Amino acid sequence: MIETAVVGASGYSGAELVGLLATHPRAALRMVAGAASAGRRWEDLYPARAHLFRGEIQAFEAASLEGLDAVFLALPHGESASAAAELEGRVGRIIDLSGDLRLPDRHVYERWYGRDHPAPQLLGRAVYGLPELFGGDLEGAEIVACAGCYPTAVQLAAAPALGLPGAPSHVVASALSGTSGAGRKADLSLSFSEVFGNARPYRVGSHQHTPEMAMGLERHAGRGVQVTFVPHLIPIERGILATIVLTFDAAPDPAAVLDRYRRAYADAPFVRVLADRLPSVRAVAGTNVCEIAPVVDGGSLVVVAAIDNLLKGAAGQAVQAFNRSFGLPEAMGLPGGEGA
Amino acid sequence: MIETAVVGASGYSGAELVGLLATHPRAALRMVAGAASAGRRWEDLYPARAHLFRGEIQAFEAASLEGLDAVFLALPHGESASAAAELEGRVGRIIDLSGDLRLPDRHVYERWYGRDHPAPQLLGRAVYGLPELFGGDLEGAEIVACAGCYPTAVQLAAAPALGLPGAPSHVVASALSGTSGAGRKADLSLSFSEVFGNARPYRVGSHQHTPEMAMGLERHAGRGVQVTFVPHLIPIERGILATIVLTFDAAPDPAAVLDRYRRAYADAPFVRVLADRLPSVRAVAGTNVCEIAPVVDGGSLVVVAAIDNLLKGAAGQAVQAFNRSFGLPEAMGLPGGEGA
Amino acid sequence: MIETAVVGASGYSGAELVGLLATHPRAALRMVAGAASAGRRWEDLYPARAHLFRGEIQAFEAASLEGLDAVFLALPHGESASAAAELEGRVGRIIDLSGDLRLPDRHVYERWYGRDHPAPQLLGRAVYGLPELFGGDLEGAEIVACAGCYPTAVQLAAAPALGLPGAPSHVVASALSGTSGAGRKADLSLSFSEVFGNARPYRVGSHQHTPEMAMGLERHAGRGVQVTFVPHLIPIERGILATIVLTFDAAPDPAAVLDRYRRAYADAPFVRVLADRLPSVRAVAGTNVCEIAPVVDGGSLVVVAAIDNLLKGAAGQAVQAFNRSFGLPEAMGLPGGEGA
């Protein structure tokens, strides 16, 4: 068994991780750690999952995790890289769910995240964790910077299209997210009274996930890509729906588009390319699946993708990367996988 | 015109008050005050009501309200009585929406509210503001302690029943409330991610509104009354639904029950006694109406009442009490009134 | 392996059953049947569970189920008993989730359900399926009439209390349900636009689950019991929260009450008796657990219970009864069980 721990186990993504690892056939969950919740019982915070795991949340100390095979970090941006720096060399693998280690360029990080980078020495050493596009990188990776929630949906939606003949270099992405994406916290703007009955965009032109999307798509396409990204908060708890539009000079052939998407994800156990219906949040909720439907509309290609932000957009992706890192079947221990 | 001000204008009840007073035929709203929001424009906090009122929120200072005819306090428990004590003698009338001045006995207050009373000298001087049951007290009242949201629904539902032949002295009340009842604040337990899809009781046996209900019902019935009160939080923003049960030794006659309710509220412009359907939150949302349906079920009388907690349970009730205090028609400036 | 089928597999309870049986260690799901959805792929109706089961929904024909070990009926009231009558003698066990076979007296059924009984010859032959209270009856039972959703929550909340010294015979029950309890159907009163932001009671004094609750509690207590039951619809998809009140002449001792509840459910793998917090829908969602908290409030005992209406209130309960019927561990294949 692979010995693991989850740091940040009281947050929403961390709690999903705890459930996944506690039932993973090859992982043993040795410790759950947190900051504000240290000393509390994890199952009291998440009673609906008490049958999956029970244990006291420990204060995070790198020394107490020494020697574990893999440590998952489900911490807020800024805190995560600091923890990674403390753990480096002491544990076998670090799987980071935050945005701290995704962007190799410290200056890009500092501009978009609005803070000094807490551990610049780790930049460039982490492998970006988006298995469907860059899975090969993950074999044996020691530090994994898992892809963000929005970047997962947008990149999986856009990547095949960028290889179509005559594809543009500009991707327009509008995405909807539930409130769990903002984490478990007291915040007036996330209170029920404010979110109920509402829908609103936020951080237009300045969301920190934007350079990550461009970076991944550029690397995958092998050329420059510009992303216009508009995130919206809607009154659901979990889920992301991303709608991207690429504008072609000449209308692409719908059959060729569909074929390209199907081939691109033929071996991806968690991507479901749809031809007969459209993706929805409910169709993927509680699973690690990404549903994708490409629709040609005149000279534009509209692609819609849906994921569960806490699974394929966070904890599920992390376990998928963990599986790849340790050479296990990619879908092991994850809900929704086919084949594998 | 009657010169008024609202203190606590950035909260949910306060904002309703601002809208009501700004459009009231006989009131002039001279100032909106607050604490945390002082210096901000009120219409930036409530843009959907910018056509009703525009103005800067002032820091609360008793001196700056000197000479106004009526000041409404929409402040949290504890702060409200302190403000009332500062204002007393300086303004014509004080209409308090908090629970601070409702219970005449300081010790009862301190036991149920869990704090020292901030202005015990005012106790016993405030008139309890529940116009349908105690409207006569309000004529010329200088300090009004408006009834609470739950107590309004429960008392209006139960009061007529307590006068039926053979009526018991015990009222079982189960009530549902939306999140706005808890006020405008950052609180993890009120965050969308926690409230969505959930329903839960809270403060069973210890809710501070319980002695208020018993006090009002005892006074109205002229005898001892016990109330078992169980409040629940449900995922709606506004509204209260209260379901009360009284158990009789002999089944009451449905026609006599209905007749009693109709007569009890024949002159109440905001009470709608229903015989052909049941109350619902949506049927009263946005109005000052209380819908009530009494249903005989075997030896028990079930009575369901619905109100908008921010209107009939707070701001609307306050304006209704204000109208009575100044000798104006009870329904003036309030949505939902009939006759009057 | 025990060969099973689900009839009514496209409904919400039926779909839960499909997921549970498809992953049950000792069950093999051989067929899913339905009426309106016959010919469609089950996984197209429930894509978020496509990893659990895939297959075409068959039109229901008793002959095609011949010889199966157990058939689950997740059909609307009225249709279910007819299907049971057709299946009787052809299959090993019939596990019915509807209300058709719960009430042994045809006249009681016809009064509360408002229809002729479709198969009166089966009445009295079905075993009532509420394992925590009547588990012994289930060993080897050939026809099981699983307890309803509301009756499960109310009976589990009330049963221990009725055995307390001085316990009354009258139970006041107020319960909240999500919309999935009404089934998967087009109905204006269940449309999002009508349910959103609303809360409303329905069928006060006439809900068909009322005699079932009284029947079960009387049998368990060994004496007459009257139930006043008030159901409410609230804007959640799944979950039931029941709040019951029993009024004693002398206040019961809180410690003795808690002790009685703990002992009553000491061997029940799915009942969680709470002393330090209160039940909530989210704490049981997605599990077969029933959370129960008894709270003494003056001379009254308030007991709150929460279940997932589609699991402990329907499909989970059915599998739990199935396990007992076949002599399997009670919690096998069910989320949330302890021990077992």
Next chain:
Amino acid sequence: MIETAVVGASGYSGAELVGLLATHPRAALRMVAGAASAGRRWEDLYPARAHLFRGEIQAFEAASLEGLDAVFLALPHGESASAAAELEGRVGRIIDLSGDLRLPDRHVYERWYGRDHPAPQLLGRAVYGLPELFGGDLEGAEIVACAGCYPTAVQLAAAPALGLPGAPSHVVASALSGTSGAGRKADLSLSFSEVFGNARPYRVGSHQHTPEMAMGLERHAGRGVQVTFVPHLIPIERGILATIVLTFDAAPDPAAVLDRYRRAYADAPFVRVLADRLPSVRAVAGTNVCEIAPVVDGGSLVVVAAIDNLLKGAAGQAVQAFNRSFGLPEAMGLPGGEGA
């Protein structure tokens, strides 16, 4: 007083119209008509608005409306033009809220609406009702085809941008709508159990509002415009949020963009151009306001617009058009207007 009637008064838009006309300073509401609800009391369908209007819903008969000054049609597509054809010549003005008379070309209608046009003789005779862009047309107009909900938000967001130097001819529009936009009806896909927790696109590339948007923007811009439109259903009852993106060759100047929007809507009482915050559904709910924020993001211009679909997207717009048609102040009787 201008004598009016509402046909389709039991639907969500129709009910808003009833409330607006019943309180309009210059309108007298003489009749409310409907089909399925004929014979019922309007206030029983909409008890929260019983203080605004009370009356029996009549079956629609053109003869009974003879001689009225203005009749509003709030009927489903297809039914509306038939009613208009019957009313023509018998009433002073017809204000149609449906899509039947918006597109002057019958073949375009038939392609996008998927049905024969019910009254082609009226095509080309109706004036398109979007006062902010084409208000001059409305003076004295006898038949008004009010703009649709999505087209209102998208056109108001895009029109000023199309006049910027170097503006493209392609508009990418992604929009979110609440369920009331689909009308008051029983429909499984609109049931609470299906919509709750979900978000999904629909009719990608085929929504019937698409040609209307292009038509209006072309006419306003005086040149060809292509619109890629992706509508989404989200779990709110009312409101539309539209996010449009225009891609420029050279980044536009933010100050010039903002200035253009401000000037474009300087005289529009219901358009609020935002520079310091972003639009949201809650900021416009219950008003006839359209909030618009243009944000330059690299070479793209993102414009977000929010409206209440039942007011600015339907009933409010209709009254606004009615005001213009009769030479009344544009904002008369409408919530949210400034100036006027």
